[in-house]
Amino acid sequence: MALIVQKYGGSSVKDLERIQAVAARVKQTCEEGNQVVVVVSARGGVTNRLVADAKTLHEQPDDREMDMLLSIGEQETIALTSIALHAIGQPAVSRTGAQAGIVTDSVHTKARLIDISGGDIPQQLNDGKVVIVAGFQGMNETGQITTLGRGGSDLSAIALAAALKADICQIYTDVDGVYTADPRVVPNARKLPEIAYEEMLELASLGSKVMQSRAVEFANKHDVPFEVRNSYNNNPGTIVKADITLEDVVVRGVACDKNQTKVVVSELPDQPGAAAKVFQDLSDAKVNVDMIVQNLGRDGIANLTFTVASDEAYKAEKAVTECLGKLGRGKVDLADRMAKVSVVGIGMRSHSGVASKMFTALAENGINIQLISTSEIKISVAVDLEKADDAVRVIHTSFDLDKE
């Protein structure tokens, strides 16, 4: 008998019919001889409605009260899912995050996990019940309700799977799994049967919206294999785990993030630490800087170019302007929005030639590279926004990702 944790997101429980579909799948999983723990999100649209109500009352509602408010979304879903299971004869019981022993720190709206006891879940499972747990939420050590921030339900599911020593964790969403590229951009993109945690992490942080990084990081750290599946069909999904068996795959997929803005800082004094000061002030302003290029110009004048997420561009501009004021020299410009296109694969660690193949393919298709950044298992380039989809297709073909 296997223990399976299944997580269903907001689109999978958005109305009563979808909740009934979830219940049917859970019951089926039980009838196949498994014990099942279900983690659910708020019904699609509920969280946005609650946020809108709060913002109507107060421009910046208190974080603790937002957690009190938003946690009702998952609480609604667990009760309804449990009732839907009862209706088809499957014993089930619901548990809030607090009741499932999900203990966090006190940073409301983006709490970090401290401990997961699972509460009485093992006992309920042994009594033949499915246990439905509210994702996204927990409580701090004084009993206050907390939430884990965006993507928190994925984290709840993976952390519960770790705490309960589940055999597998299934993340149900509205896509069939992880693809070699976005199928809307690359029609012959293939669904990957398997992918390594680190690859999934790079894809998550690179704009592939299947899962948030935090949940994948947790799975990586605690080695919790999980499968990304579609709640609307029975297709096999993508299994995410530590070691993957496929040989000779250097590049696993191509990701694209169209939400980047290029920031150009010019005429910076070429004195030791000037660039460091700029990045320190950006960090103090909580701006994440991505790709960076520094040029030393003539006459001791340095230029600095980097990208930031577009919704942080004005915050970045403000921080740099203030910094340049203190340095006594330099100016800052926000350039156009850019796209960051990346190839990801753990095989890169032991293979060379990936960068040159990528750059050649882009050059042959007349796509200019504006910035470059690399890690052990990825290479990213910034290109013009209007060239982004072309770049993805060209790279996808050049690495034969459309072939089995």
Place this chain on the structure above:
Amino acid sequence: MALIVQKYGGSSVKDLERIQAVAARVKQTCEEGNQVVVVVSARGGVTNRLVADAKTLHEQPDDREMDMLLSIGEQETIALTSIALHAIGQPAVSRTGAQAGIVTDSVHTKARLIDISGGDIPQQLNDGKVVIVAGFQGMNETGQITTLGRGGSDLSAIALAAALKADICQIYTDVDGVYTADPRVVPNARKLPEIAYEEMLELASLGSKVMQSRAVEFANKHDVPFEVRNSYNNNPGTIVKADITLEDVVVRGVACDKNQTKVVVSELPDQPGAAAKVFQDLSDAKVNVDMIVQNLGRDGIANLTFTVASDEAYKAEKAVTECLGKLGRGKVDLADRMAKVSVVGIGMRSHSGVASKMFTALAENGINIQLISTSEIKISVAVDLEKADDAVRVIHTSFDLDKE
């Protein structure tokens, strides 16, 4: 400095504007130098919507899961009310029933209070905060969420007022207070400045819908004075307490319950215990029997007439039919729906002549009395439904209730 518990029902918090109005009144109460604990219900309509969702999934949803589901209604209101108070500069913090230390037994959907600690409410009040508590809900001793059943938020407020030794408890609703009769039936009915617990109890159980009996019973038992007020204006309400100062008031008000059905059991064997068996079986079937008349007919044949709440009439008929089958004799008929008209007043304990004045007034106006029941502080008569409003007006006038 006084400690005031204010309770706002579903119609008082039905939308964001009403929640802002509640926040304004709470802040005003603080500015008058008081500490304030607020107990709120679910927003009007929310509970009905959740019940409808659950019943779509399951004809008889599980009680424990219903408590999990319905408790989110109050949790939404406490968070929004707290945020509305922050918006006007009033420090405030929300507490679920469990967080406020409201401990109940485990009878889900109609739990009984076991203990109220108040949690950290006194500390929060001393820190200058308003504390917003979710009404209607608590938790049992194993941490499961429970609800107190219909009218539970009134009970939460009064029980919290007792636990916190509040100076007064204000129950905000959408009427100005308790009247000598329903103003829609008797245009010159007067709002009562004061009323005794026991009178309020009789009025609550007699169809005056201002408050449920359980909350009034609790207030009576623990001597918690409270005031029924209108959340839509600043009029003084009706104070409900143990001893009231007005002298010489024999009859406080006239109540009318139009939801009664007369049950006639005829040709019952006149053997010892036959009537007792009928009432025992009705009690086993959880039917509350109200007014009762037994006639011994000729030839040892007895008739029994009583009233039940109309929505229990068929359950009553079924229980009596089965009982008569066992007794081997007798038949049962459901007669027309009736109205029960009652006069209530603790002054009746020391005054005679109330019944004769009431019966005379009805007789002079051609209204037939079908059944009579009395308690120490009330006299009730059953009359034809279409004569009910007339009966209320005639009695109201005969006791001079329209005069100060």
